[in-house]
Amino acid sequence: MFRRKKCPKDDEQIFPDHVVSLDFNSFEDFVCRYSLSAVDFYANWCKPCRDMVPRFRRLSKLYKGKVAFGRINVEENEKIASEHKITSVPCVIFFSYGKRLKTITGLRSVGDMKKIIDELLKSVER
DSSP, X not given: OOOSSOOOOOSSOOOOSSEEEEOTTTHHHHHHHOSSEEEEEEOTTOHHHHHHHHHHHHHHHXXXXXXXXEEXXXXXXXXXXXXXXXXXXSEEEEEETTEEEEEEESXXXXXXXXXXXXXXXXXXXX
16 A cells, blocks of 8 residues: 555544545545544445445444544545555445455445454454
8 A cells, every 4th residue: 555654553542433534635544543444435326335324324333432434435536446456336445553454345234344343343452
């Protein structure tokens, strides 16, 4: 991943309790800041991407204080989408302090996402 700066670990993280809209200027800071973040790569024309919005909102409430959730439009941020080799949307990438942990594509249920997030939380809390 192209990095403009190092991703320092921050012991006193304040996680957002909502889904953060990301762009080229905010993406790197967002994925570097948290022990676990989930970024939804989407396009406005994509119906499954639109269906992912309320699921991400619900997850952001369920995991308040544990996981940061963000969304980035691939058409408006082609360079970032290219860097992360996004070939289909929706695509969710999980990061820990800027390091890519897991990628999932396609629309997923809240239950499926919870299983993945719980597994990742166990690995980053070690």
